[in-house]
Amino acid sequence: MKDRYDNFAALSAAESEYRIIYEEKEGSKCIVLAPHGGRVEPGVSELVRAFSDQSSIYLFEGTKRCDNRSLHLTSTRFDEPLALEKVTAHHYALAFHGYHDLKKANTLVGGADLEKARLICDLLREAGFDAELTEKNDRLAGVNPRNIVNRTKRKMGLQLEVSTAQRHALFSNFGCRGEKYTPTDLFFRYVEAVKAGFYDK
Numbered sequence: 726m727k728d729r730y731d732n733f734a735a736l737s738a739a740e741s742e743y744r745i746i747y748e749e750k751e752g753s754k755c756i757v758l759a760p761h762g763g764r765v766e767p768g769v770s771e772l773v774r775a776f777s778d779q780s781s782i783y784l785f786e787g788t789k790r791c792d793n794r795s796l797h798l799t800s801t802r803f804d805e806p807l808a809l810e811k812v813t814a815h816h817y818a819l820a821f822h823g824y825h826d827l828k829k830a831n832t833l834v835g836g837a838d839l840e841k842a843r844l845i846c847d848l849l850r851e852a853g854f855d856a857e858l859t860e861k862n863d864r865l866a867g868v869n870p871r872n873i874v875n876r877t878k879r880k881m882g883l884q885l886e887v888s889t890a891q892r893h894a895l896f897s898n899f900g901c902r903g904e905k906y907t908p909t910d911l912f913f914r915y916v917e918a919v920k921a922g923f924y925d926k
Contacts, residue, residue, distance in 0.1 A: 728797055729795045732802055736796065740795065743796055744763070744784075744788055745805065745808075746783070746786065747781070747807055750777065750779065753781055753815075755776075755779065755818070755923070756781045756811060756818050757776040757782050757783075757818070758819070758820050758873070758874070759785065759821050760798065760800060760808065761787075761797055761823070763784070763786025763787040763788055764787040764788065765785075766822055767823065767892065767906075768823060770784050770786055771895075771896070771906050775916045776819070776916075776920065776923075780819075785805060800869075800873050801871040801872050812874070812876045813876050813877065813878065815877055816878045816879050817883075817923070819874070819882065819883045820836075820874040820882065820883070821887065822886045823889065825888075826890055827889050828890055829855065830854070830855055830888060831856065831890070832854060832857075833856075833863075833865050833885070833886040833888075834858055834883070834885055836875065836883035836884040837868050837872075837882060841922055843858065845919055846858050847922075848919070848922045849919065853914070854914075854915060865886045866884075883923065895911055896912065897909050
Protein backbone atom coordinates (compact mmCIF):
# COMPACT_ATOMS: atom_id res chain seq x y z
CA MET A 726 0.00 0.00 0.00
CA LYS A 727 1.40 3.38 -1.03
CA ASP A 728 2.10 6.00 1.62
CA ARG A 729 -0.46 8.79 1.75
CA TYR A 730 2.26 11.40 2.37
CA ASP A 731 5.66 11.88 0.78
CA ASN A 732 7.42 13.23 3.89
CA PHE A 733 6.87 14.24 7.49
CA ALA A 734 6.17 17.88 6.64
CA ALA A 735 3.20 16.83 4.53
CA LEU A 736 2.01 14.37 7.17
CA SER A 737 2.21 16.85 10.05
CA ALA A 738 0.37 19.50 8.02
CA ALA A 739 -2.60 17.17 7.55
CA GLU A 740 -2.58 14.98 10.68
CA SER A 741 -2.57 15.69 14.41
CA GLU A 742 -3.41 12.38 16.10
CA TYR A 743 0.06 11.09 16.78
CA ARG A 744 2.73 11.50 19.42
CA ILE A 745 6.50 11.57 19.36
CA ILE A 746 8.43 10.24 22.35
CA TYR A 747 12.16 10.43 22.90
CA GLU A 748 13.98 9.24 26.03
CA GLU A 749 17.71 9.77 26.27
CA LYS A 750 19.90 7.15 27.92
CA GLU A 751 22.88 9.16 29.07
CA GLY A 752 26.17 7.72 27.89
CA SER A 753 24.61 5.17 25.54
CA LYS A 754 25.79 4.88 21.96
CA CYS A 755 22.63 2.95 21.07
CA ILE A 756 19.15 4.00 20.03
CA VAL A 757 16.11 1.77 19.51
CA LEU A 758 13.21 3.17 17.55
CA ALA A 759 9.79 2.57 16.06
CA PRO A 760 8.90 4.95 13.23
CA HIS A 761 5.51 3.17 12.96
CA GLY A 762 4.63 2.71 16.61
CA GLY A 763 1.39 2.89 18.55
CA ARG A 764 -1.59 1.89 16.43
CA VAL A 765 0.28 2.08 13.12
CA GLU A 766 2.04 -1.28 13.65
CA PRO A 767 0.76 -2.59 17.02
CA GLY A 768 3.20 -4.18 19.43
CA VAL A 769 6.38 -2.54 18.19
CA SER A 770 6.28 0.30 20.75
CA GLU A 771 6.29 -2.24 23.56
CA LEU A 772 9.33 -3.95 22.05
CA VAL A 773 11.19 -0.64 21.83
CA ARG A 774 10.39 0.28 25.45
CA ALA A 775 11.94 -3.01 26.59
CA PHE A 776 15.33 -1.58 25.54
CA SER A 777 15.07 1.67 27.51
CA ASP A 778 17.23 0.29 30.33
CA GLN A 779 20.31 0.36 28.09
CA SER A 780 19.45 2.54 25.07
CA SER A 781 17.91 5.82 24.10
CA ILE A 782 14.49 5.23 22.56
CA TYR A 783 12.42 7.04 19.93
CA LEU A 784 8.76 6.39 19.13
CA PHE A 785 6.44 7.83 16.52
CA GLU A 786 3.03 6.54 17.59
CA GLY A 787 -0.32 6.67 15.84
CA THR A 788 -3.18 7.50 18.22
CA LYS A 789 -6.13 7.67 15.81
CA ARG A 790 -9.29 5.66 16.52
CA CYS A 791 -9.05 4.25 12.99
CA ASP A 792 -7.01 4.57 9.78
CA ASN A 793 -3.65 4.77 11.53
CA ARG A 794 -2.14 3.35 8.33
CA SER A 795 -2.41 6.89 6.94
CA LEU A 796 0.40 7.84 9.36
CA HIS A 797 2.82 5.36 7.82
CA LEU A 798 5.90 6.85 6.19
CA THR A 799 8.22 4.36 4.54
CA SER A 800 11.53 4.28 6.40
CA THR A 801 13.42 5.84 3.49
CA ARG A 802 11.00 8.79 3.65
CA PHE A 803 10.83 9.04 7.43
CA ASP A 804 12.40 12.45 7.98
CA GLU A 805 10.78 13.58 11.22
CA PRO A 806 13.32 16.16 12.51
CA LEU A 807 13.81 14.80 16.04
CA ALA A 808 14.31 11.27 14.74
CA LEU A 809 16.94 12.47 12.26
CA GLU A 810 18.73 14.46 14.95
CA LYS A 811 18.83 11.65 17.49
CA VAL A 812 19.62 8.73 15.18
CA THR A 813 22.54 10.62 13.63
CA ALA A 814 23.88 11.31 17.13
CA HIS A 815 24.15 7.58 18.00
CA HIS A 816 26.53 4.89 16.75
CA TYR A 817 24.13 1.92 16.81
CA ALA A 818 20.44 1.83 15.89
CA LEU A 819 17.78 -0.86 15.92
CA ALA A 820 14.31 -0.32 14.43
CA PHE A 821 11.30 -2.52 15.13
CA HIS A 822 8.57 -2.81 12.51
CA GLY A 823 5.53 -5.00 12.00
CA TYR A 824 4.57 -6.73 8.77
CA HIS A 825 1.30 -8.42 7.90
CA ASP A 826 1.34 -12.20 8.16
CA LEU A 827 -1.38 -13.78 10.27
CA LYS A 828 -0.19 -17.35 9.83
CA LYS A 829 3.57 -17.49 10.30
CA ALA A 830 5.27 -16.33 13.50
CA ASN A 831 8.50 -14.99 12.04
CA THR A 832 11.02 -12.16 12.14
CA LEU A 833 12.75 -10.77 9.06
CA VAL A 834 16.14 -9.47 10.14
CA GLY A 835 17.75 -6.80 7.98
CA GLY A 836 19.52 -3.46 7.96
CA ALA A 837 22.90 -2.36 6.65
CA ASP A 838 24.71 -3.78 9.71
CA LEU A 839 24.86 -7.27 8.21
CA GLU A 840 27.20 -8.75 10.82
CA LYS A 841 24.86 -7.95 13.70
CA ALA A 842 21.84 -8.93 11.61
CA ARG A 843 23.28 -12.42 11.16
CA LEU A 844 24.04 -12.67 14.89
CA ILE A 845 20.54 -11.60 15.95
CA CYS A 846 18.99 -14.02 13.46
CA ASP A 847 21.04 -16.89 14.91
CA LEU A 848 20.23 -15.91 18.50
CA LEU A 849 16.50 -15.72 17.81
CA ARG A 850 16.60 -19.18 16.29
CA GLU A 851 18.56 -20.52 19.25
CA ALA A 852 15.86 -19.08 21.53
CA GLY A 853 13.18 -21.01 19.63
CA PHE A 854 11.87 -18.33 17.26
CA ASP A 855 11.59 -18.44 13.49
CA ALA A 856 13.86 -15.79 11.97
CA GLU A 857 15.46 -15.24 8.60
CA LEU A 858 17.77 -12.74 7.00
CA THR A 859 16.14 -10.57 4.37
CA GLU A 860 17.42 -10.77 0.83
CA LYS A 861 19.39 -7.68 -0.16
CA ASN A 862 16.87 -6.70 -2.83
CA ASP A 863 13.81 -7.43 -0.68
CA ARG A 864 11.58 -4.42 0.01
CA LEU A 865 11.92 -5.15 3.75
CA ALA A 866 15.70 -5.55 3.70
CA GLY A 867 16.37 -2.15 5.29
CA VAL A 868 19.73 -1.64 3.57
CA ASN A 869 19.00 1.66 1.81
CA PRO A 870 21.26 4.43 3.20
CA ARG A 871 18.23 6.75 3.31
CA ASN A 872 16.46 4.39 5.73
CA ILE A 873 16.19 6.19 9.07
CA VAL A 874 17.86 3.28 10.90
CA ASN A 875 21.00 3.55 8.73
CA ARG A 876 21.57 7.24 9.44
CA THR A 877 23.79 6.60 12.45
CA LYS A 878 27.37 7.77 12.87
CA ARG A 879 28.40 4.40 11.44
CA LYS A 880 25.97 4.76 8.48
CA MET A 881 24.36 1.41 9.30
CA GLY A 882 21.69 -0.04 11.54
CA LEU A 883 19.42 -3.03 12.16
CA GLN A 884 15.81 -3.52 11.10
CA LEU A 885 13.55 -6.20 12.56
CA GLU A 886 10.25 -6.84 10.80
CA VAL A 887 8.03 -8.84 13.15
CA SER A 888 5.05 -10.66 11.66
CA THR A 889 1.52 -10.21 12.96
CA ALA A 890 1.46 -13.81 14.17
CA GLN A 891 4.73 -13.35 16.05
CA ARG A 892 3.53 -10.15 17.71
CA HIS A 893 0.31 -11.90 18.66
CA ALA A 894 2.35 -14.59 20.43
CA LEU A 895 4.34 -11.98 22.40
CA PHE A 896 1.27 -10.52 24.11
CA SER A 897 -1.68 -12.11 25.88
CA ASN A 898 -4.12 -9.42 24.68
CA PHE A 899 -2.72 -8.43 21.30
CA GLY A 900 -5.27 -6.60 19.17
CA CYS A 901 -7.34 -5.23 22.05
CA ARG A 902 -7.93 -1.62 21.06
CA GLY A 903 -7.28 0.93 23.78
CA GLU A 904 -5.55 -1.51 26.14
CA LYS A 905 -1.91 -1.79 27.04
CA TYR A 906 -0.54 -5.06 25.78
CA THR A 907 0.46 -7.60 28.41
CA PRO A 908 3.71 -9.39 27.54
CA THR A 909 3.93 -13.17 27.66
CA ASP A 910 6.99 -15.16 28.71
CA LEU A 911 7.84 -15.37 25.01
CA PHE A 912 8.13 -11.59 24.91
CA PHE A 913 10.95 -11.55 27.46
CA ARG A 914 12.74 -14.45 25.78
CA TYR A 915 12.47 -12.67 22.44
CA VAL A 916 13.80 -9.38 23.83
CA GLU A 917 16.73 -11.05 25.57
CA ALA A 918 17.77 -12.81 22.34
CA VAL A 919 17.72 -9.54 20.41
CA LYS A 920 19.56 -7.69 23.18
CA ALA A 921 22.33 -10.28 23.19
CA GLY A 922 23.00 -9.58 19.54
CA PHE A 923 22.42 -5.84 19.50
CA TYR A 924 24.68 -5.08 22.45
CA ASP A 925 27.35 -7.55 21.39
CA LYS A 926 30.51 -5.55 20.55
